[in-house]
Structures are given as C-alpha cells and as structure tokens.
Amino acid sequence: MIKKLRGTYDILPEEVARWQYLEKKFKEIVERYGYREIRTPVIEETGLFTRSIGETTDIVEKEMYTFQDRKGRNVTLRPEGTASIVRAYLESGIKPEILTKFYYYGDMFRYDRPQKGRYREFRQFGIEAIGSASPALDAEVISLAMYMLESAGLIELELNINSVGCSECRRIYYDKLREYIRPFASVSTGNSGTFSTARLCATCQKRMDKNPLRIFDCKEEVCRKVLEKAPVITENLCQKCASAFEEVKKYLSVLNIPFVINPRLVRGLDYYTRTAFEVVCKKIDSPQQNALVAGGRYDSLIKDLGGPDTPAVGWAMGMERILLALEILKIDLPVEEKSGLYIASLGEVAFTEAFRIADRLRRNGFKVHLSGSGKSLKSQMREADRIGAGYTLILGGDELSRGVGILRDMNSSTQREIPLANLENELKTLL
Ligand SMILES: [Zn+2]
Numbered sequence: 432m433i434k435k436l437r438g439t440y441d442i443l444p445e446e447v448a449r450w451q452y453l454e455k456k457f458k459e460i461v462e463r464y465g466y467r468e469i470r471t472p473v474i475e476e477t478g479l480f481t482r483s484i485g486e487t488t489d490i491v492e493k494e495m496y497t498f499q500d501r502k503g504r505n506v507t508l509r510p511e512g513t514a515s516i517v518r519a520y521l522e523s524g525i526k527p528e529i530l531t532k533f534y535y536y537g538d539m540f541r542y543d544r545p546q547k548g549r550y551r552e553f554r555q556f557g558i559e560a561i562g563s564a565s566p567a568l569d570a571e572v573i574s575l576a577m578y579m580l581e582s583a584g585l586i587e588l589e590l591n592i593n594s595v596g597c598s599e600c601r602r603i604y605y606d607k608l609r610e611y612i613r614p615f616a617s618v619s620t621g622n623s624g625t626f627s628t629a630r631l632c633a634t635c636q637k638r639m640d641k642n643p644l645r646i647f648d649c650k651e652e653v654c655r656k657v658l659e660k661a662p663v664i665t666e667n668l669c670q671k672c673a674s675a676f677e678e679v680k681k682y683l684s685v686l687n688i689p690f691v692i693n694p695r696l697v698r699g700l701d702y703y704t705r706t707a708f709e710v711v712c713k714k715i716d717s718p719q720q721n722a723l724v725a726g727g728r729y730d731s732l733i734k735d736l737g738g739p740d741t742p743a744v745g746w747a748m749g750m751e752r753i754l755l756a757l758e759i760l761k762i763d764l765p766v767e768e769k770s771g772l773y774i775a776s777l778g779e780v781a782f783t784e785a786f787r788i789a790d791r792l793r794r795n796g797f798k799v800h801l802s803g804s805g806k807s808l809k810s811q812m813r814e815a816d817r818i819g820a821g822y823t824l825i826l827g828g829d830e831l832s833r834g835v836g837i838l839r840d841m842n843s844s845t846q847r848e849i850p851l852a853n854l855e856n857e858l859k860t861l862l
C-alpha cells in the first residue's frame with residue numbers, strides 16, 4: 432500500500448470543519464479591511480525565490496522543492512506567498528501609486544524537518560499591502576493580524592516588533608557587527624584562545640560576508656551565545672528608519688496594542704526592511720513553533736524584482752500552528768455539529784421514493800444524505816448518527832401509503848409524523 436509522503440498529511444472530513452471555520456472567518460475579516468483575494472500558481476521559476484528570499488537564507492539554501500521540468504526549466508514549488516504576489520502584481524501592471532491590498536490562502540512547500548505543527552506541505556493565510564510607506568499601515572496590518580487571532584479564540588499572544596532598517600543603515604551596522612563577530616569567526620584567533628570554545632557555526636561563518644543579519648536566525652547554541660552581546664540593528668538605525676519605527680510604535684499605542692521590542696527579531700527572509708514582527712503564542716514552548724504570524728515591511732523587494740520603487744508591507748499566518756495553538760489551549764471552535772437530513776427507507780418501493788425526495792430536496796437547497804438501497808433500518812440509523820445528521824426521515828411502506836414519513840430529531844431522539852407533500856415547509860424551520 433502506498434503511504435503519504437513524510438512531512439505531508441491528510442485532513443479528514445471531521446477535521447476539515449475546523450479549517451473551514453477559520454478560513455471563512457479570516458476571509459470575512461480581511462475583506463472588511465479592504466483586502467481582495469489573489470490566487471497565484473503554486474509553481475514558479477526558481478529565480479523568483481532566490482532573488483527575493485535571498486541566496487543565503489535557509490529556505491533557498493536547503494528547504495526548497497526545486498526540480499527541472501520536462502523542458503529543463505528550473506522550477507520551484509512556492510515556499511512562501513509574497514514573491515509570487517509581487518510577480519503577479521508587476522505582471523498585471525497595477526499603478527504603484529494606488530494602495531493595493533491582496534490576501535491569499537494556500538499551500539506552501541518547504542523541505543524541513545517535520546514535527547508537530549511543522550510540515551513540508553503547509554497552509555498559509557496572508558496579506559500584502561502594496562503602495563504605501565506609511566508607518567500607520569504597518570500598525571494597521573499588525574492590528575488586523577492580532578484581531579484575527581483573537582477572533583479565533585486565541586489568548587496568551589505576544590507581539591514582538593523590531594526594525595531591520597534599510598540598506599543605508601545596514602551598511603554601517605554590518606561593519607560594526609562584522610567587527611564584533613570577527614574574533615569568533617576566524618579559525619586562527621591565535622593568542623590566548625579565549626574564543627576557542629565560542630566559534631560560530633560553519634553556516635554563520637559563510638553568512639558573515641553576504642548577510643550577517645541572518646546570524647541572528649541561527650538556532651545553534653554557540654552562535655546564540657556569541658550574539659548575546661552583539662550590537663543590534665535597532666540601535667543603529669538611520670534617522671529616517673528610526674523615526675519610522677517611532678511612528679509604528681505610536682500608532683500601535685493609539686490602537687492599545689501592547690508590544691515587545693525584540694532587537695534579535697530579523698526574520699528568515701532577506702527582503703524585509705524596517706518593520707519586522709511576529710506574534711507568538713506563549714503557551715507553545717517550542718521557539719520553532721510558537722510564531723503564529725510573521726511579517727514586515729519589504730520596501731525594496733518590488734524594485735529588486737525589476738519593478739518601480741514601491742513600498743509594501745505584509746504578513747503570513749501558519750494555519751497548522753494556529754490550529755495547534757487552539758488545541759494546546761483547549762479552545763474548541765464553534766463548528767456545526769449535527770446538520771442536514773438523512774433519509775432512511777425500508778424496502779425497494781420506499782427507497783425509490785426516498786431517492787426521488789432526496790433529489791428534490793437537494794435542488795431546493797437542503798443538505799440531504801441518502802445511502803444505497805437494501806440496508807436494514809438499524810444500520811441506516813447508525814449511519815445517520817455517524818455522519819452527524821440533524822434529522823432523519825424514515826420512509827416505510829405503511830407511511831408511504833398514507834403520504835407521510837417519520838421525522839426523527841437526532842439531538843433529542845424524539846420523532847413525529849410529517850406529511851411528505853409539505854416537506855420543504857416543515858424542514859425550512861428545522862435545517
Ligand atoms: Zn535606514
């Protein structure tokens with residue numbers, strides 16, 4: 432028997448109800464904030480991701496599903512949503528001076544080590560607001576994310592924010608950071624050997640030249656230790672970035688949204704500028720799983736991908752993480768439990784009538800379950816129970832001859848006769 436691939440999983444119908452509940456709720460909320468849905472391909476040219484996410488990021492270096500198609504093109508299953516949306520935005524020729532608000536929902540792929548809440552195929556719900564550099568917009572998208580999580584019933588949330596600056600402030604900051612890191616990086620520190628036990632991992636040694644900020648993303652204990660006293664970007668912002676960050680904080684305060692400034696929050700993707708943020712659920716212990724939403728500003732990405740200079744901000748939420756957090760917090764989503772009508776019938780004649788009635792009711796807007804003919808009443812009732820029908824209509828020869836059926840309320844287990852001719856009217860108030 433063929434089994435599912437490692438890192439993937441099936442969402443069975445009983446669980447799908449929870450997903451659908453969240454999807455519906457989230458869509459309804461983002462639309463209130465003016466976002467419109469965009470659907471982009473799951474597969475893109477590899478270059479789109481290497482150019483936007485960054486060559487030296489974990490995603491590009493080791494997590495992408497990249498392969499050659501039959502014509503030898505280098506293609507990749509999307510590991511995140513933003514790059515594709517920016518590509519679609521540029522290809523569609525939308526005027527950059529208009530603030531464009533997109534939301535998306537779909538599957539992403541990363542070849543990561545699978546664990547609870549972390550899969551190789553996972554689902555993200557995200558937004559992108561393209562065309563404004565206003566710090567108020569940063570606060571607005573953060574507020575939106577917080578509101579969505581709260582409306583899903585989540586508690587114990589903590590908003591972490593930081594500014595990762597712009598290319599200007601980074602140029603100066605990178606020099607400072609490299610200076611600080613140098614003793615921990617070179618193999619030949621020579622003299623006292625003070626740093627011999629605290630040497631950066633091989634990956635971080637490589638990162639030092641291209642994008643030293645990424646060192647803060649390293650999970651290795653030795654690197655974390657080295658970075659404890661490292662200069663942070665937040666304290667080395669240029670004038671413009673510093674005042675933009677102040678504005679973001681001001682607008683968050685206007686909305687009474689508490690936040691924690693986390694100077695080590697740099698995000699795993701290269702394209703972020705200025706505001707970076709994460710919302711974590713404090714009840715989840717694993718630091719690799721507790722971020723429910725992550726995002727930030729990416730003012731240079733659109734230009735980097737060949738478009739006009741257009742500022743933008745966005746975030747993505749991990750649906751698996753959100754559902755895991757709800758599970759850990761023991762929060763039940765108010766998903767509908769029993770619904771629809773099950774029609775049980777006794778004998779061939781009654782089944783034919785049930786078959787006709789089921790079709791008629793479905794066309795009139797009712798949700799109706801009907802199984803095949805030739806089953807005992809007992810097994811049909813069991814089936815009605817298992818699929819969670821709200822009511823069961825029982826049709827037997829005797830009832831049919833009188834033009835009635837027996838309607839059983841599956842919640843209260845009470846039953847009564849109802850005329851079949853008037854079925855729609857009777858059911859309208861019940862289903
Ligand atoms: Zn700056």
Ligand SMILES: [Zn+2]
Pocket residue numbers: 631632633634635636646649650651654
């Ligand atoms: Zn490292």
